[in-house]
Amino acid sequence: MDKIRMMTPLVEMDGDEMTRILWKMIKEDLLLPFIDLKTEYYDLGLANRNDTFDQVTVDSAEATKKYGVAVKCATITPNAARMDEYDLKEMWKSPNGTIRAILDGTVFRAPIVVKGIEPCVKNWEKPITIARHAYGDVYKNVEMKIPGTGKAELVFTDEDGKERRETIFDFKGPGILQGMHNTTTSIESFARACFQYAVSTKQDLWFGSKDTISKKYDHTFKDIFQEVYEKEYKEQFDVLGLEYFYSLIDDIVARIMKAKGGFIWACKNYDGDVMSDMVSSAFGSLAMMTSVLVSPDGIYEYEAAHGTVQRHYYKYLKGEETSTNPVATIFAWTGALRKRGELDGIKELVWFANALDEATVETIESGRMTKDLALITSLENVTVLNSDGFIKAIRGNLESKI
């Protein structure tokens, strides 16, 4: 078979540690033999971010704006320990945070459902997709430690220099303080991204916030969603028989546990960060969760929802065998290739992406899997493979389809 040709390059963002090792294996064994792979490569590995003063992250996000589709490997977000480990000039910000701030999108996370890996929540029959607002709130906060007695105030100065002031708290002793913001534009585009994704995947949309306590901040999210729904999406929802459902986040959480799945759960930034880990682990494994950032102007950045799997990497460096699950990273590549194929009208590329997804799922369903899945599967006679062996098994399945 001739290799599948591409027209427009994918923006390829390489990353760190164990996922960087998997990245190379996936390209060599599952992509390059079949596709004339066109990518514009950006090395977001921590060493190169440090060498370029993190300019490479900004450049990769700008390239994503230019080409429209990116695929990203997991990357280290530096902390104090990483400063020494990588001899860093600065504690560089989270690349995902930088990319999200430039693309201003919504992150959709959905579990990859396979037979033999049953969710711990018995009634979850279909995937629950989390839509996480990727801008503002606690991720763009300003914080202070308050040493002692004094008054904390919220001050807004408008363009004419006029001030509005409210007392936050009269401290009588030490404490802590935090200021957060969001913008109407960003919340509107979050709402649109969610309604649009619901329409394109034909799923209901649920949204919850703490509007009873946060009568201005969270209530604004609720109001904007309602307005965007009524003005722009209600008709389409009615035609497709879809439902938009708003409730207090407490009620949403309780209902999620009783639901069957098969809908999108829109979450404010922090809720989405935390709840996506709960949903993914309840569906089986962090390594079986996909993630895509969709910007309001239709730009897509695909990645795995998990991190760089540091613990496995240190074992790998010692020459020990590792069985790290590459599935979410494979699905990041297939998501990006499928979208590129759709945008450029390359049917073979779309077909290939679907075939690789199926080959991956079928490998697991035939009882060959990595250790994380072997520990939780209901299948019998399972073969536990290391990462390389598992990728080779997928390759075998893929070749039989081609």
Ligand code: NAP
């Ligand atoms: P992690 O890399 O997601 O791993 C946490 C644990 O989950 C692992 O130790 C492993 O459990 C299990 N796990 C995750 N992915 C797996 C896979 N593919 N196959 C098998 N097991 C898997 O999170 P972390 O250890 O907290 O973070 C490591 C680094 O990743 C940090 O530097 C963090 O900044 C970064 N990070 C990056 C992103 C991103 O780029 N999107 C997201 C999160 C974290 P066992 O050890 O029990 O096997």
Ligand code: MG
């Ligand atoms: Mg998280």
